[in-house]
Amino acid sequence: MRRNRAVASGAVAVSLLVTVTACGGGSATGDGGSNESPKTLTYWASNQGPNIEADKKILEPELKKFEQRTGIKVKLEVVPWSDLLTRIMTATTSGQGPDVLNIGNTWSASLQSTGALLPWDEKNFSKIGGKDRFVEAALGSTGTAGSDPAAVPLYSMSYALYYNKKMFADAGIEKPPATWDEMVATGKKLSKDGKWALGAEGANLSNNIHQVFVLGKQHGADFFDAEGKPDFTSDGAVAAVKQYVDFMAKDKIIAPGNAEYAQNQSLSDFAKDKTAMVLWQAAASTFKSQGMSDDEWGVAPVPVQAGAPGQGKNVNSMVAGINMAVFKNTKNLDGALEFVKFMTSDEEQKLLCKTYGSIPPVKAAQSDPAFDRPELKVLRDTLATSAEALPQVPSESQFETVVGTAVKNLFASAADGGEVTTESVKAELAKAQQQMPQQ
Amino acid sequence: MNTTAVPATGEPAVGKNSPGAARGPRRPGRTRRTALPYLLLLPALLLEILIHLLPIVIGVAMSFKELTQFYLRDWGAAPWRGLDNFRFAVDFDTPAGESLLRSFTTTCLFTVLSVGLCWLLGTAAAVFMQETFRGRGFLRALFLVPYALPVYAAVITWSFMFQRDNGLINHVLHDQLGLTDSPSFWLIGDNSFWALLIVSVWKGWPFAFLIVMAGLQNIPKELYEAGALDGAGVWQQIRKITLPSLRSVNQVLVLVLFLWTFNDFNTPFVLFGKSAPEAADLISIHIYQSSFATWNFGAGAAMSVLLLLFLLLVTGVHLFFTSRGRKATDA
Numbered sequence: 001m002r003r004n005r006a007v008a009s010g011a012v013a014v015s016l017l018v019t020v021t022a023c024g025g026g027s028a029t030g031d032g033g034s035n036e037s038p039k040t041l042t043y044w045a046s047n048q049g050p051n052i053e054a055d056k057k058i059l060e061p062e063l064k065k066f067e068q069r070t071g072i073k074v075k076l077e078v079v080p081w082s083d084l085l086t087r088i089m090t091a092t093t094s095g096q097g098p099d100v101l102n103i104g105n106t107w108s109a110s111l112q113s114t115g116a117l118l119p120w121d122e123k124n125f126s127k128i129g130g131k132d133r134f135v136e137a138a139l140g141s142t143g144t145a146g147s148d149p150a151a152v153p154l155y156s157m158s159y160a161l162y163y164n165k166k167m168f169a170d171a172g173i174e175k176p177p178a179t180w181d182e183m184v185a186t187g188k189k190l191s192k193d194g195k196w197a198l199g200a201e202g203a204n205l206s207n208n209i210h211q212v213f214v215l216g217k218q219h220g221a222d223f224f225d226a227e228g229k230p231d232f233t234s235d236g237a238v239a240a241v242k243q244y245v246d247f248m249a250k251d252k253i254i255a256p257g258n259a260e261y262a263q264n265q266s267l268s269d270f271a272k273d274k275t276a277m278v279l280w281q282a283a284a285s286t287f288k289s290q291g292m293s294d295d296e297w298g299v300a301p302v303p304v305q306a307g308a309p310g311q312g313k314n315v316n317s318m319v320a321g322i323n324m325a326v327f328k329n330t331k332n333l334d335g336a337l338e339f340v341k342f343m344t345s346d347e348e349q350k351l352l353c354k355t356y357g358s359i360p361p362v363k364a365a366q367s368d369p370a371f372d373r374p375e376l377k378v379l380r381d382t383l384a385t386s387a388e389a390l391p392q393v394p395s396e397s398q399f400e401t402v403v404g405t406a407v408k409n410l411f412a413s414a415a416d417g418g419e420v421t422t423e424s425v426k427a428e429l430a431k432a433q434q435q436m437p438q439q
Numbered sequence: 440m441n442t443t444a445v446p447a448t449g450e451p452a453v454g455k456n457s458p459g460a461a462r463g464p465r466r467p468g469r470t471r472r473t474a475l476p477y478l479l480l481l482p483a484l485l486l487e488i489l490i491h492l493l494p495i496v497i498g499v500a501m502s503f504k505e506l507t508q509f510y511l512r513d514w515g516a517a518p519w520r521g522l523d524n525f526r527f528a529v530d531f532d533t534p535a536g537e538s539l540l541r542s543f544t545t546t547c548l549f550t551v552l553s554v555g556l557c558w559l560l561g562t563a564a565a566v567f568m569q570e571t572f573r574g575r576g577f578l579r580a581l582f583l584v585p586y587a588l589p590v591y592a593a594v595i596t597w598s599f600m601f602q603r604d605n606g607l608i609n610h611v612l613h614d615q616l617g618l619t620d621s622p623s624f625w626l627i628g629d630n631s632f633w634a635l636l637i638v639s640v641w642k643g644w645p646f647a648f649l650i651v652m653a654g655l656q657n658i659p660k661e662l663y664e665a666g667a668l669d670g671a672g673v674w675q676q677i678r679k680i681t682l683p684s685l686r687s688v689n690q691v692l693v694l695v696l697f698l699w700t701f702n703d704f705n706t707p708f709v710l711f712g713k714s715a716p717e718a719a720d721l722i723s724i725h726i727y728q729s730s731f732a733t734w735n736f737g738a739g740a741a742m743s744v745l746l747l748l749f750l751l752l753v754t755g756v757h758l759f760f761t762s763r764g765r766k767a768t769d770a
Contacts, residue, residue: 082712086731092511110734114511203627205714257604260626262712394508401732405714412627412716434534437507437735 033118033326033333041074041335042098044087046322048155048356050289052078058355066342072335085397091327092116099330100339103151105141105323106206106390106400112143112150113394118326118333119148128152128341138361141319141389151323152340153361155353157281158382159210159317160375161300167195167276168298176277176300180243183303187253190276197253199266199278202411205404208244210318211279212407213390215240217315218305223403228393230436232403232429241407242425249414259408259415270297281320282357284375299375301382317387321361359383395436402432495747501740508734517737524741535729539742541717542725546701549632549721553639554696558689560640561647565655566677568648586645594709597638601625601710626711631719638706643699647692654688655681690761698750722746 043063049055055078063074077098079087085107091097092114103111111117118124120142125131131139138156142149163176171190177183187197201207216223221236231237248254255275258266267283269275271290279302287297302316324343326336342348349365359380360366371380390396406428414420501514502524510517530536568579585593600607602625609622625634662680671679682689704723707715713732715724726746730739 089508089511089731089734093514095512110508114508116512203712255604260603260624395734398733401714401728408627408714409717412624415624416628431534435733437733 033328033330033336035334036331038332038335039072041072041100041332041339043074043076043339044084044098044101045076045078046084046102046104047078047080048322048358050286052080058352062343062348062352066339069342070335070338072332072338074339088116089114095329097327097329099332099336100324100326102154102322103325104206105138105151105153105319105321106209107397108142108150108323109144109392109394110397111325112147116328117150118328118330118336119150120152121148124337125152127337128344133344133362133364135361135363135366135383137319137383137387137389138321141321141392142323144392144394151325152344153321154324154343155322155356155358156361156383157320157358158379158387159214159279159281159302159320160378160382161277161302162270162280162283162287163277163298163300164270164273164275165296165298167273171276176298177303178300179306180303181306184247184251184253187247187251187277191253194274196255196258196269196275197277198247199261199269199275200248200254200258200411201261201264201266202248202259202415203262203408205408206400208404208407208411209390209400210320212237212241212244212403213318214302214315215243217388219243222391223399224391224393228391228395230395230399230433232406232433233426238422238426238429241403241410241429242420242422245407245410245414245420245425248411249418249420256415259411281317282359282379284357299378301378301386315386315388317382319383319387319389321358398436402435403429406432498740498747499744501737502744504737504740506735506737506740511734511736514736520737524737525745527738528741528745535738538720539722539725542720542722545632545718545720546722549636549639549719550697550700552636553643553700554693556636556640557643557647557696557700558693560644561649562651562685564644564648565651566681568652569655582648583645585642586649590642590705591709593642594638594706597634597641598626598710601634627716629716629718631711631716635707635710635719635721638710639700639703642706643696647696650688650692651685654685658684687761690757694754694757697753701750 045055045059047055049058056076059076059078063076067073081104084102084104088097088101088103088111092111097116112119134153135156138153139149142151142153161176167190168174168176173186173189177186183198190197200211213223216237219236219239221231221234221240223230223232223237225231248256248258255269264286266275266278267280267286268290270278271287271292284294288294304314304316324340326333326340330336343352344362346362346364349360349362350368350370353360353365354368354370357376359371359376360368366380371377391399393399410420410425410428413424503519503521504510504514504517505520505523506514506517527533527535528539531540564582568575568582599605603609603622606625608625609619613619613622623630625631658681662684663676666676666680702723703721704727707719707721707724708727711719711724714728715721722742726739726742729742730736
């Protein structure tokens with residue numbers, strides 16, 4: 001009997017392991033959803049505010065409003081970022097997903113390729129007021145070019161350079177750096193006595209990708225070739241990654257401790273006057289929640305390479321933001337479209353974007369004076385003139401993981417005092433490229 | 440474990456309710472008597488099939504398929520790849536195979552150290568707690584705290600403590616004791632292995648303590664008294680009486696700890712997130728990354744199947760030797 005028991009516990013442990021990867025296999029239902037249960041909707045919102053409770057507090061009154069108007073009850077679940085992609089994939093496999101959901105806009109093409117999301121063709125777009133209502137840049141990250149978008153832009157954001165006014169004044173620096181050369185020069189003045197010039201989230205894979213993608217653009221590199229095949233080891237890509245990691249390894253303007261940051265610790269350091277600058281998207285509400293008042297920090301565009309666009313482009317941000325998608329096998333297609341229409345209406349856009357500190361991707365809503373604040377003006381201008389969407393290829397999500405990890409590893413070795421060379425960067429990136437799925 | 444307990448208690452109960460009747464010619468009663476244990480087993484059997492066997496079968500099927508994001512929605516339609524996924528997983532000349540091998544050896548070393556330390560600490564504490572002294576109950580409850588805490592809450596607390604600049608560990612090691620020249624990293628780089636080991640042992644030893652303590656209750660006091668009369672010291676008593684008596688308990692304990700530690704997903708995932716540092720890249724995280732982060736579910740499933748075979752092998756060898764040893768002692 002003891003033997004049986006051991007076998008039983010062995011079987012339990014072993015089968016648990018296998019279920020890590022085998023998560024059921026629901027079969028796909030017909031395309032386009034149905035209207036079997038027209039009175040309810042399930043909505044997965046991504047975590048936008050300081051925490052999940054705050055999101056619920058912000059969204060629930062709006063959902064009530066929607067219910068009063070249409071009689072459709074929306075069940076809300078706010079999903080933390082770290083779980084969202086896995087949750088969506090599990091829902092895709094089982095076919096048991098929400099009706100409407102938020103996705104990170106960089107995942108659009110990846111999720112589009114699973115075929116789980118409702119395509120936004122002419123007909124569907126016309127139900128929410130047409131494609132023309134949305135800003136061009138935001139539409140650029142809703143799926144691969146040449147096919148119907150897999151999602152609709154909901155909140156837009158772009159990167160900017162946030163600087164701590166007091167630390168700048170103490171060091172006698174008058175204006176934020178406009179080029180990376182100036183960044184290094186200014187940074188060296190600021191990085192002393194336990195204080196540092198620039199913050200980074202070295203262990204946050206997505207953040208790493210955002211930073212090196214922009215630097216890559218400035219070096220004329222894309223990370224993917226024209227056919228959508230990974231191209232991580234081009235000279236431009238290597239130079240971009242090396243430049244970013246060198247801020248810690250060579251220039252010593254990023255604190256070594258930032259190599260293990262992944263929970264926005266760099267923002268707390270900024271609020272505590274330990275770090276003078278961060279490259280971030282819509283950070284105002286976080287600074288406020290950390291006890292920093294609005295006049296203690298300033299905003300400038302993200303620096304570019306010195307001396308005209310030379311080899312690359314003056315791109316200084318990725319198109320950041322959240323999209324809204326409808327699950328293809330929803331049981332309430334009409335209601336789902338109605339709900340997307342509500343969330344992207346001028347009125348809701350103004351209200352929600354104001355609360356979250358993001359920019360409305362709906363043109364008409366941008367004219368609201370609330371979005372003329374200096375911070376949002378920088379973000380808005382960047383988005384309109386110098387931001388580019390991350391590669392809209394099916395393997396974008398894998399790219400975030402493997403290249404993000406490569407940058408994380410390089411930061412880890414830089415933090416330990418290791419040297420970062422062109423060869424070591426190239427080797428890490430080559431390893432990352434070999435991990436990409438073959439197509 | 441319920442599956443084995445049911446027939447054992449079920450059978451005598453039926454016999455007691457119908458004394459003598461069993462031998463009579465009353466067929467219906469007889470059928471009921473023989474069918475009942477199986478009927479009682481049925482729900483457990485069905486659940487076992489549904490919860491354990493079916494996912495294993497699905498996982499094995501997946502390992503032969505080209506299961507990428509394009510087929511995620513209807514994975515039945517994914518094309519067969521034969522053994523390609525397995526070849527991909529164990530081709531040690533490519534980054535995928537190389538990192539799987541590295542992850543496997545890391546996990547083996549980690550498991551041996553963790554299980555060894557858990558057992559050692561658990562046994563030491565259990566032996567120590569045999570003596571009656573003031574505050575024993577309190578101490579016993581305290582020892583079980585790591586076992587009772589929710590994994591997530593406990594491990595996230597550890598991750599805060601391991602932070603380089605603001606963490607408690609460096610505060611003590613560097614600021615207070617001055618043992619290190621500069622604050623060390625625990626969550627990235629090579630130290631991450633030790634950080635993971637510390638958390639794993641902290642989390643695992645109370646279970647060993649609990650099991651060994653239960654085992655100790657079964658050793659007759661007379662053995663120790665006789666040993667003491669013959670002049671055996673504490674150390675000799677432990678070696679000659681305690682450990683041999685605990686043999687069968689330890690055999691099961693080590694096997695269970697081994698399987699748990701080898702497969703532990705929660706601890707590294709909460710401590711390091713989606714991509715663990717190379718030094719602490721345990722196999723479960725590695726397979727998760729291969730499946731969910733690069734969306735190559737077929738290859739992930741193949742790795743899981745390989746791991747399943749390995750663990751079955753280890754379990755089989757363990758059972759072979761322990762059951763042979765037991766027969767020898769029984770005879």
